[in-house]
Amino acid sequence: MLLKMALLSALKRPKRAILIMLAVALSVFVMEFVSGWVEGMKIRMQQKIVEESAHLIIERKARLDALDPLEPKNYIEDAKTLAARIAADPRVSRVEELSSFGALVLAGDRNLPLQMYAVEEGTSYFSQIGRGARTGGFPFKGAGIAISQKALDLIGAGGARSLIVLVEDSSGAPQYRELPVACVFQTDDSQFDSSTAFMDRATAADLLGTKGAAELWVKLARPDDAPAVAASLGPLLSPVDCVARTWETLQGSLLVLIKFMNLFMLVVNIFVLVVAATVITNAILMNVFEKQREYGTLRAIGMKRRQQGALVLLEGAGQGVAGALIGAVLALPLILYLKHHGLPIGEASHVIGAGDVMYFGMNALSTLRNVCFGALIAVVGSLYAALAGTRGSVVDALKNS
Amino acid sequence: MALVEMQDVVKDYSLGHTTIRALKGINLSVEAGEFTSIVGPSGCGKTTMLNLIGCIDRPSSGDIRFDGQTTSSFGDDAEADLRLAKIGFIFQSFNLVPVLSIAENIEIPMMLARRAKRERKIRVEELMDLVGLTEYAAHKPDELSGGQRQRVAIARALANEPRLVIADEPTANLDGATGQSVLDAMQALNEKKGVTFLFSTHDPRVMRYARRLVRLRDGEIEGEEVA
Numbered sequence: 001m002l003l004k005m006a007l008l009s010a011l012k013r014p015k016r017a018i019l020i021m022l023a024v025a026l027s028v029f030v031m032e033f034v035s036g037w038v039e040g041m042k043i044r045m046q047q048k049i050v051e052e053s054a055h056l057i058i059e060r061k062a063r064l065d066a067l068d069p070l071e072p073k074n075y076i077e078d079a080k081t082l083a084a085r086i087a088a089d090p091r092v093s094r095v096e097e098l099s100s101f102g103a104l105v106l107a108g109d110r111n112l113p114l115q116m117y118a119v120e121e122g123t124s125y126f127s128q129i130g131r132g133a134r135t136g137g138f139p140f141k142g143a144g145i146a147i148s149q150k151a152l153d154l155i156g157a158g159g160a161r162s163l164i165v166l167v168e169d170s171s172g173a174p175q176y177r178e179l180p181v182a183c184v185f186q187t188d189d190s191q192f193d194s195s196t197a198f199m200d201r202a203t204a205a206d207l208l209g210t211k212g213a214a215e216l217w218v219k220l221a222r223p224d225d226a227p228a229v230a231a232s233l234g235p236l237l238s239p240v241d242c243v244a245r246t247w248e249t250l251q252g253s254l255l256v257l258i259k260f261m262n263l264f265m266l267v268v269n270i271f272v273l274v275v276a277a278t279v280i281t282n283a284i285l286m287n288v289f290e291k292q293r294e295y296g297t298l299r300a301i302g303m304k305r306r307q308q309g310a311l312v313l314l315e316g317a318g319q320g321v322a323g324a325l326i327g328a329v330l331a332l333p334l335i336l337y338l339k340h341h342g343l344p345i346g347e348a349s350h351v352i353g354a355g356d357v358m359y360f361g362m363n364a365l366s367t368l369r370n371v372c373f374g375a376l377i378a379v380v381g382s383l384y385a386a387l388a389g390t391r392g393s394v395v396d397a398l399k400n401s
Numbered sequence: 402m403a404l405v406e407m408q409d410v411v412k413d414y415s416l417g418h419t420t421i422r423a424l425k426g427i428n429l430s431v432e433a434g435e436f437t438s439i440v441g442p443s444g445c446g447k448t449t450m451l452n453l454i455g456c457i458d459r460p461s462s463g464d465i466r467f468d469g470q471t472t473s474s475f476g477d478d479a480e481a482d483l484r485l486a487k488i489g490f491i492f493q494s495f496n497l498v499p500v501l502s503i504a505e506n507i508e509i510p511m512m513l514a515r516r517a518k519r520e521r522k523i524r525v526e527e528l529m530d531l532v533g534l535t536e537y538a539a540h541k542p543d544e545l546s547g548g549q550r551q552r553v554a555i556a557r558a559l560a561n562e563p564r565l566v567i568a569d570e571p572t573a574n575l576d577g578a579t580g581q582s583v584l585d586a587m588q589a590l591n592e593k594k595g596v597t598f599l600f601s602t603h604d605p606r607v608m609r610y611a612r613r614l615v616r617l618r619d620g621e622i623e624g625e626e627v628a
Contacts, residue, residue: 205605233426297496301557302513305477394457398492401519 002307006315020283020316020378025106027276028327028374034268035370036335037343038261038359049251052125054096054217055226057250058233063214074243075099079213085236086218091229096120097213099204105147105197106164106176107157110310114151114197118204125217128187129198136183143203144182148193152184160357165199177207188342188357198366221304223247237285273377280302280381283284287297288389289400295389296397305390308328312386313379320378332367335360402469402596403430404564410463412449423449425620426463431599432513433564436591438611439601446620447601448569454599455488455567456480468564483626485514489558491600492570495544495550503553504529504538510560528556532586548579555586568600569623572607584610 010017030083063074076082086362096119103116121141129138131144145163152158168175179199187193206210220229226246233244248255261371288295295308303311340358412424414492423446433439437556439447452458453465456472459478465473468487477485484490489510497506504525511521530537532546532552542550551571558566572580588610590596601613608614616623 003500004505005500012500027430161540233565289577293496296508297490297492299481299497300455300492301510302495302561304481319608395452398457398496 002311002314003318005231006311006318009287009291010201010315010319012389013290016283017286017319020280020319021326023276023279023322023328024323024374024378027272028324028370029274029331029376031269031370032335032367034265034329035361035366036331036338036360037358038265039363039366040339040359041261041283041361042258043361044359045251045254049225049254050266051128053068053247053251055216055220055231056225056230056244056273058082058216058218058237058242058244059214061241061328062244073320075210075212076216076240077212077216077315079239082236082240082330083216086216086233087090087246089229089232091222091225092218094124096125096217096219097201097215098123098217099201099208099210099214101167101204101208101214103197104166105145105151106166107152107155107160110157110347111166112151112155112194114147115195116167116204117196117198118201119198120201124219126187126198129183129185132185132187134184134186136181136281138183138185140181140200142180143179145179146182146183146185146198148196149184149186150190150193151197152181154194164337165207167207169207173210175207175209176356177203179203188359190356208250209297227334227345247383259376267398269373273373275381276377277381280316280320280378281384284312284382284385285388287315291386292397292400293391296394299394299397309386312389313382314386315377316378316382319374320382321371323378324374327374328367332362335362369397402466403466404433404435405429405431405599406464407450407454408464408466408467408573410450410453410465411462412446412453412458413461423620424460427622429615429618429622431597432563434591434595435613436588436598436611437600437613437615438608438612439599439615439617440603441617441623442603442606445617447617448557449492449605449620450617451567451569451599451601452548454565455490456483468488485510486561487564489561489563489566491551491558491566491571493553493573495542495547497550497557499542499554502539502541503545506542506553507556507560510557514561516561524560524561527540527580528559531590532556533560546579547575548582551575552586555583555590558588559590563596565597568598570603574603577606580604580607580621614620 019305060076066074083097086092087095099118101116103110103114105114118137121139123139134149140146145165152160157163160181161182162177162178164178166174189191213377220226226248230244231245237244269314301309338360339362342359344356345358348357407427407429410427410565411422414421414423427450439450443445453460458476467483472483474537479535503612507525507528508521511524529538531556534549537545537549542553570584575583584607587598591598602608612628616624
């Protein structure tokens, strides 16, 4: 009957019940939105760290501080042998040779400087290029270049079948080659699109006049093994003056960002808790003070102080649970939409390693946590009201009209 | 042994820096089965006295014994337990819970006393029959007249078979005829069921119902009359 009294009491004051439920629903909605956003960023970063990037990058020590990383002495000459030896470790699932260098792409009287990646034919990295391929495919076979639609538009070569690529070789001399456009792609990151292109490794080696590879990208079965694998590769790498850097070192800034986002979410949740709990406390306090005589009567006929407190809490918690569910129900379709269609926020997101479109993430556990948190807000809000409402004497309560 | 005994009971109220003495050393005994009215002009201390006897307020000094127990030293929970088990209240403004039905209002004290659901149902039917409101079981208090509401309050007060029913100006908000019917009901319960009633009034028509009148003036018992 206490439950019924709490429910009916809430229904008797619908405007206030709606206010309380709205405060909780809005809080849950905000928390869902923020956690969906943070979840999306985390997924994106996770992809960037674990799927799109190497777990270990092997390169020459000298290359780390070199003014000109294209100097032949900064290349791993016998990259294939070293790659084979690294791949022998059972914790390693794949080793790829990769080089990156600056290049100019020319079309007519226009040119565009790009970061060029020379990748293996069957590369397992840069999967977003394959997903965003508009013509051709990625990775591609044979000689060619993969370039974005945006880059083509910038140099006014929208439908070009081939492009001239100009590079500075290892001796400092300019070298150029006309290459077929093997793939035109478009990702959700306009900055990446306008600054990155890919070519085959054989043509790159020929153009640059280098032997071997600038880097070996190592993928592990378990990314967490990276420090241990890096340590165990020491004896293998030292003789060839190479060093292994783990993804935690390479993506340190992203890991810091993830920690910052977790902190940001905590701060948002605390802020929401304080604001919503204040609204709820006031609304429930008004209820409690309006019903003082009713509570006084119940106390007079034998209800204990703590039972009265429980009644107030029950009323607040009931409205809190209802509000939290409403908030979740309202937020979920939006999060689902933003998960599939994303939120276009432009280049602002590049700083966090995301594309122009921010895709949200959805996590059942975090939704459940947000709903529970919403109900908790109502309980916290009701708690003060319950304490304040039960403080007075029965006689004082009965005097209220 | 008297059901209620008050010995040198004093009650002071503080209003800012001023202390007002509402009761000035009251000595009173109420025996089980009495139908007693505390009468006097407004502000003479009738409600204060009933509140003290009903354990919803505490005396500033003096002793109150209820059914052999000294209640003036009770804690919150012990007071609530005593009220629940042994005292029924009827208020001037009925004080029914507006969101509950008539039957549920009558059931509340039994629910608080943790009586079995089946037992509660039987008792509610019995009480509604006793106050003649059986057909209004599902109605809400605001669908009833003042007299009917006060009958519900009487039924609620009797729910846990209390030793004493305290009624503070039970007819003050009722018209003459309705007030009379409520008093008739109370009197019938006293005579047929032996329920002890202690009620306050300043209405001479109501006083006529009481078998014992305790006259109060300025916080002191001025005199008593037994019919």
